[in-house]
Amino acid sequence: MATVTHLTYYPVKGCAGVPVAEAQLAPAGLAHDRSFMVVSEEGVFRTQRRDPQLAGIQPEIDPAGDQLALHAPGHGTVRIPVNASGPARPVDLFGTAYRGIDQGDTVAGWLSQMLGAPSRLVRVPPDHDRVTDGRTPGTSGYADSCALHIVSRATLDELNRRLAEHGAAPLPMSRFRPNIVIDGWAAPHTEDRAQLLTLGAAELGYAKLAIRCAVTMVDQETGARSGPEPLRTLAGYRRAAEGGVAFGTKFAVLRPGKVSVGDEVVVGRWGESEL
The missing domain is CATH 2.40.33.20 (PK beta-barrel domain-like)
Structure with missing residues (x-):
């Protein structure tokens, strides 16, 4: 079996x-799977293909999806309330245009320091209609x-x-x-x-x-x-x-x-x- x-x-x-x-x-x-994405300041997605240190970031999200924490050895932990309904910005995933809700400067600063490059965190918007x-x-x-x-x-x-x-x-x-x-x-x-x-x-x-x-x-x-x-x-x-x-x-x-x-x-x- x-x-x-x-x-x-x-x-x-x-x-x-x-x-x-x-x-x-x-x-x-699965609930919350790939709901968030790290992007450059221009909105292009970051991937382990170019930024393998992403693998060292350990996320934690509460069941309701209201609170997100990111932890990395040597970089501590950042905790943020999830913005699920704010204005969405353009983002690029493999050359395809989507949109994402920016999660603010606090987590952006933490990610930028951890990855050594200016970065933002976005969340899938409610009207995400990808096929x-x-x-x-x-x-x-x-x-x-x-x-x-x-x-x-x-x-x-x-x-x-x-x-x-x-x-x-x-x-x-x-x-x-x-x-x-x-x-x-x-x-x-x-x-x-x-x-x-x-x-x-x-x-x-x-x-x-x-x-x-x-x-x-x-x-x-x-x-x-x-x-x-x-x-x-x-x-x-x-x-x-x-x-x-x-x-x-x-x-x-x-x-x-x-x-x-x-x-x-x-x-x-x-x-x-x-x-």
């Missing part, structure tokens, strides 16, 4: 994740694309087996920043073929493979970046037709609901892998 073994949401895009035992799954993903792509369209906050990223334990085990063959150290699941980890599938990359999933009270539809980038080379505990693993090994057996390498799968939310660690994962429909 396949089950959910880990649930993680990422309140601030690019920053550390928050593991939870249970969560409400909304149309845009995501893939076989099953959906929505999300400031995630790279779809609402949910799922990786199975068998998929990581296969990568670590291949890394060992190359004399490389195994990698933790956190390196790939999934929202949901599933265990119990014997074959790696089973998530690639699952077209319809039910877990807890929620139902998910397959959107697309997750194409990986340089963020996978960032140690999520320290913010240190090194290479060429895991991209070198993945390129040997997971190269996607459209370019890049695939690891894990993106899903859209078809039916919101509560999801908990330990929930059985039921596949309602299988398909062929796009790889």
Whole structure:
């Protein structure tokens, strides 16, 4: 039987994740997932691709989403009331224009000092109407694309087996920043073929493979970046037709609901892998 073994949401895009035992799954993903984003003064999003030290920022948000705290070793903690309804400013995510509610000068100053570059923090506005792509369209906050990223334990085990063959150290699941980890599938990359999933009270539809980038080379505990693993090994057996390498799968939310660690994962429909 396949089950959910880990649930993680990422309140601030690019920053550390928050593991939870249970969560409400909304149309845009786990509650508060990628609701906030660090941007330059010009509104362009910051990412671990260019600012790996984002990984060292540990967010904490209260269940109602009214209070946000950011902590980083050596930089202390900043706490702010969340502005969820103020005027929105233009922001840029992968060249696409969105809008974000600026969270003020206090957190902006803290982030600018921590990252060593002028930065602001924005929140998804109430009228955020993003439509995501893939076989099953959906929505999300400031995630790279779809609402949910799922990786199975068998998929990581296969990568670590291949890394060992190359004399490389195994990698933790956190390196790939999934929202949901599933265990119990014997074959790696089973998530690639699952077209319809039910877990807890929620139902998910397959959107697309997750194409990986340089963020996978960032140690999520320290913010240190090194290479060429895991991209070198993945390129040997997971190269996607459209370019890049695939690891894990993106899903859209078809039916919101509560999801908990330990929930059985039921596949309602299988398909062929796009790889």
